[in-house]
Amino acid sequence: MEQSVDIRELNERIKNESSFVDLLTIEMNKVIVGQKHLIEGLLVGLLSDGHILLEGLPGLAKTLAINTLATIVDADFSRIQFTPDLLPADLLGTMIYSQKKEEFVIKKGPIFTNFVLADEINRAPAKVQSALLEAMQERQVTIGDTTYKLDKPFLVMATQNPIEQEGTYPLPEAQVDRFMLKLVIDYPQKQEEQMIIRHNLAQSFPKASTILKPDDIIRARTVVKDVYMDEKIEKYIVDIVFATRFPDDYKGLEKYKDMISTGCSPRASISLSMAAKAYAFIKRRGYVIPEDVRAVCIDVLRHRIGLSYEAEANNVTSVEIINDILNTVEVP
Amino acid sequence: MPKSLKPTHKNIQRLKHHFAFICLFALSLFAHNGFAQGVKASATLDSTLIFIGGQIDLKLEVSQPVDATISWPAFAADTITSNIEIVERGQVDTTKANDRIVLSQLFRITSFDSGLHYIPPIELELIGAESKEIAKSNSLSLMVVNPFPVVNPEDGITGIKDPINTPFKLSEIQDILTYTGIGILLIGLLIFLYSKYGHLISKKEKPAEKVVPLEPAHIIAMRELDRIQESKLWEKNREKEYYTDITDTLRTYLEHRFNVTAMEQTSDEILDTLKSVGEIDKGSMAEIDQVLKLADLVKFAKFNPLPEENNRSIKNAYAFVDKTKRAVVETSEKEETEADETIPVKTEE
Known part of the structure; x- marks a missing residue:
């Protein structure tokens, strides 16, 4: 019975702690019309301390979304446009000589902020991408001899343009793996688009209010970690990830054996469980259910499955594979 | 009788001079062959006629006493003459017979200039002799023929020629026929075995099933x-x-x-x-x-x-x-x- 009491207490605690989620969503919806999936993904990333890779056409409110989030959380925000001539020092910072002090002083780069929008990350060469991804992973930056911790919360939202591939440097698989989620955003619905036109013509852009402090997010993250995940759910996650590695071990997935060149790494399992917990938190539950895993599964795994030439020749996408896996692996 | 051949004193004196010169020349040749008699060189060609760019072998053979040492021709720049090139050199082969040894080497040669080419005697020098002693092989001639018609620029540009039709030979597809035949035989054998013993295999794999009512x-x-x-x-x-x-x-x-x-x-x-x-x-x-x-x-x-x-x-x-x-x-x-x-x-x- 003690266990039951614990889970009830946890449920109550989460209901109290997650009350801001509704407010945050309302404030986001004031500014962002539609894009429910984007907002949900941003929240999952924010609460599970993960970074987000965003793929979508220009003009779909990517920058506005993260800017609004920064306003709501009362956090700092930087937007960095990645270009082929960008250098790691432009991102991280460097040491410059101060004539006044007659010594080298640190000039911190735009990465020293809470929310970073790395716009068109695949336009910058590998050394800049590595610098950003290292900072994302380590949550610290070394300039000269000194290592600086990055601010908390620290969320990177990197965008990729799916149509212009000429003159770009695609992110290697090992680096893409460091993004917890890859969100693919699509055009708004007709009614949503109508609303966007109205807002723009009337020049009456609603503004989001600040309702949270960065500390609230850090506290919420601690609670998210406490969300209960049963052993059955863990096995379910492991089954899903293993199905990407050894599809021929699962009845009905044998056809993907030659289509998947690399399956998901253990980092995918960790990210999937963290994201599922965050999703359960958003849904104001103290425990994870299979629905939570399925809700975030595509966003967590789609960029971690390496497809072979055979898959590309047959126009099989990673999303199709994940959907098939979800429809094949037994739900606990 | 012509006037110049009359046995005059002047003519007799002239004949004496000529005879002396011939004798001296013969003596000098005799003295030179003192080495030449010990070392004999000969050069032979597979053929005296090749098409332009064609290749034939030139064989240089030297017979010498066992204790003699000669310098073997190096042929710098891989050419024998300005018109004849060496494509490939064989190893110097040595055979022994009685108190003599025979050295031979094959040179694969070619020429890209049409015409009759003269191959001068190949010289071999005796090493360690007090005076310079040289043995020479025989000279050769090689006729290089250009089989292609001479292009006259005044005829203007001509069309591209069709590929040359060569007669079809069964040997060209011999491998394919062999492997196909083996494949057909194997497939036939497998079909035969399956038709004869297949029912036994399927029975073994699938034991008798008792269907339970649905x-x-x-x-x-x-x-x-x-x-x-x-x-x-x-x-x-x-x-x-x-x-x-x-x-x-x-x-x-x-x-x-x-x-x-x-x-x-x-x-x-x-x-x-x-x-x-x-x-x-x-x-x-x-x-x-x-x-x-x-x-x-x-x-x-x-x-x-x-x-x-x-x-x-x-x-x-x-x-x-x-x-x-x-x-x-x-x-x-x-x-x-x-x-x-x-x-x-x-x-x-």
């Missing part, structure tokens, strides 16, 4: 629910297993009864699917909703339900199976229903 889905579900109720798992603090068994039974029943992939769906998805089926009344929906929702709490949230809730869950499971089975019986003919609801249960060996 059972309706609800009968299997009811029997399974009976087993769960009798096992009283929740009374032994094994609520998780109890609810897992109930939901698994219901899911299996749904799969067979409504042909939905319930085992791969979450509770919410199952409920949505059942709504879309449209055959199930609200009461039955409420019953399965209660079972699945409570089961989720028990399975995933460490929830310990009250004893009444446990009893209610299995009762609702029974009721759902019973009502959904009856609903079909009422709306269609009994035989058809039974046929629809039946599933292949299992096969026994």
Whole structure:
């Protein structure tokens, strides 16, 4: 019975702690019309301390979304446009000589902020991408001899343009793996688009209010970690990830054996469980259910499955594979 | 008789001079052949006629005393003359016969200039002799023929020539024919073996099956629910297993009864699917909703339900199976229903 009491207490605690989620969503919806999936993904990333890779056409409110989030959380925000001539020092910072002090002083780069929008990350060469991804992973930056911790919360939202591939440097698989989620955003619905036109013509852009402090997010993250995940759910996650590695071990997935060149790494399992917990938190539950895993599964795994030439020749996408896996692996 | 050949004193003197010169020349030749007699060199060609760019072998052979040492010709820049090139050099071969040795080397030569080419004697120098002593091979001539018609620029540009038709030879596809033949023979052999012994293999792989009569889905579900109720798992603090068994039974029943992939769906998805089926009344929906929702709490949230809730869950499971089975019986003919609801249960060996 003690266990039951614990889970009830946890449920109550989460209901109290997650009350801001509704407010945050309302404030986001004031500014962002539609894009429910984007907002949900941003929240999952924010609460599970993960970074987000965003793929979508220009003009779909990517920058506005993260800017609004920064306003709501009362956090700092930087937007960095990645270009082929960008250098790691432009991102991280460097040491410059101060004539006044007659010594080298640190000039911190735009990465020293809470929310970073790395716009068109695949336009910058590998050394800049590595610098950003290292900072994302380590949550610290070394300039000269000194290592600086990055601010908390620290969320990177990197965008990729799916149509212009000429003159770009695609992110290697090992680096893409460091993004917890890859969100693919699509055009708004007709009614949503109508609303966007109205807002723009009337020049009456609603503004989001600040309702949270960065500390609230850090506290919420601690609670998210406490969300209960049963052993059955863990096995379910492991089954899903293993199905990407050894599809021929699962009845009905044998056809993907030659289509998947690399399956998901253990980092995918960790990210999937963290994201599922965050999703359960958003849904104001103290425990994870299979629905939570399925809700975030595509966003967590789609960029971690390496497809072979055979898959590309047959126009099989990673999303199709994940959907098939979800429809094949037994739900606990 | 011509005047110049008359035996005059002047002519006799001139003849004496000529004779002396010839004698001296003969002596000098004799003295030179003192080395030449010991070392003999000869050069031979495979053929004296080649097409331009064609290749033939030039063989240089030297016979010498065992104790003599000669310098072998190096042919710098891989050319014998300005018109004749060396394509490949063979190893210097040595054979011994009595007190002499014979050295020979093959040179593969070619020429890209048409015409008659003169190959001068190849010289070999004796090393260690007091004076310079040289042996020479015989000279050779090589005729290089240009088989192509001479292009006259004044004729203007001509069209591209068609590929040369060469006569088809069976040997060209000999390998393919051999392997195809072997392949056909193997396939024929396999077909023969399978047709003769295949029935034995299939019998071995698939043991005789005894088909059990098909059972309706609800009968299997009811029997399974009976087993769960009798096992009283929740009374032994094994609520998780109890609810897992109930939901698994219901899911299996749904799969067979409504042909939905319930085992791969979450509770919410199952409920949505059942709504879309449209055959199930609200009461039955409420019953399965209660079972699945409570089961989720028990399975995933460490929830310990009250004893009444446990009893209610299995009762609702029974009721759902019973009502959904009856609903079909009422709306269609009994035989058809039974046929629809039946599933292949299992096969026994």
